[in-house]
Amino acid sequence: MRTRFLGAAALIFAGLLTGCNQLTxxxxxxxxxxxxxxxxxxFEKQIGVPGLVEARIVLTKLNSEIGRSQPDRVTLKGHAAISITSLLGPQQAEMDLTMEAxxxxxxxxxxxxxxxxxxxxxxxxxxKMQGVMNTLDPYLNQALKSYFDQRPAYVLSADRSKGEALAMRLAKGLEVKPGELVIPFTQ
Incomplete structure (x- = not known):
C-alpha cells in the first residue's frame, strides 16, 4: 500500500515539475x-563576378541540427540547384551544403x-564543377550570411499554441540544447 502511495506521489510530483517547466x-x-x-x-540569389563567372543559386530542402556538432550552434544542411554562366558557357550543377550558425x-x-x-x-x-564552385564559395558564403541575418529561422506566433503565446510575452533569450532551442521566460 505504501509503495503504491509513493509511486502515485512520484507521478504527481513529476507531472507538477513538467507543468512548471511549461510555465518557465x-x-x-x-x-x-x-x-x-x-x-x-x-533562398534564390545571383552571385559571382560579372563577365567572368556568375551563378544563379536556388537553395531547397533546408534541415537543421540543433546543438549536436557544437553545443551553441545550429548546423544547417541544404540542397542547391546552380545555373552557371562563365567564359566556358552555361553549365548546371547541384550542391549539398553544410552551414553553421x-x-x-x-x-x-x-x-x-x-x-x-x-x-x-x-x-x-x-x-568537375568543384573548381568553379570553389571560386564562388566566398560570394555564396556572404550571400547566405546576409540572407539569414535578415530572415528568421523561426517566428513565434500566438496562433500556433498557448505556449508560443506565452513565450511571445515572457521570452528572455535563448538556450541551445541538443535537438532543441529553449526560450526561457522572465519571472
Whole structure:
C-alpha cells in the first residue's frame, strides 16, 4: 500500500515539475524549426563576378541540427540547384551544403535568427564543377550570411499554441540544447 502511495506521489510530483517547466520556458524542436524553414525560406540569389563567372543559386530542402556538432550552434544542411554562366558557357550543377550558425532570439521581432552563418562544407555534382564552385564559395558564403541575418529561422506566433503565446510575452533569450532551442521566460 505504501509503495503504491509513493509511486502515485512520484507521478504527481513529476507531472507538477513538467507543468512548471511549461510555465518557465518554451521549447522549439528541430522538427519545428525544419518545418518553418521549409515553408518560409526560399533562398534564390545571383552571385559571382560579372563577365567572368556568375551563378544563379536556388537553395531547397533546408534541415537543421540543433546543438549536436557544437553545443551553441545550429548546423544547417541544404540542397542547391546552380545555373552557371562563365567564359566556358552555361553549365548546371547541384550542391549539398553544410552551414553553421549561432542562433539568437530577437525579442522585438519575437523570432530566432541564425547569426554568424558560415559555409562549412559542400559537395558538388558533377565533380568537375568543384573548381568553379570553389571560386564562388566566398560570394555564396556572404550571400547566405546576409540572407539569414535578415530572415528568421523561426517566428513565434500566438496562433500556433498557448505556449508560443506565452513565450511571445515572457521570452528572455535563448538556450541551445541538443535537438532543441529553449526560450526561457522572465519571472
Amino acid at each position: 520556458q518554451y521549447t522549439l524542436s528541430e522538427q519545428d524549426v525544419n518545418q518553418y524553414l521549409q515553408k518560409h525560406n526560399q 549561432r542562433p539568437e532570439f530577437d525579442n522585438e521581432k519575437k523570432a530566432v535568427y541564425l547569426r554568424d552563418l558560415q559555409l562549412t562544407g559542400s559537395e558538388v555534382q558533377p565533380p
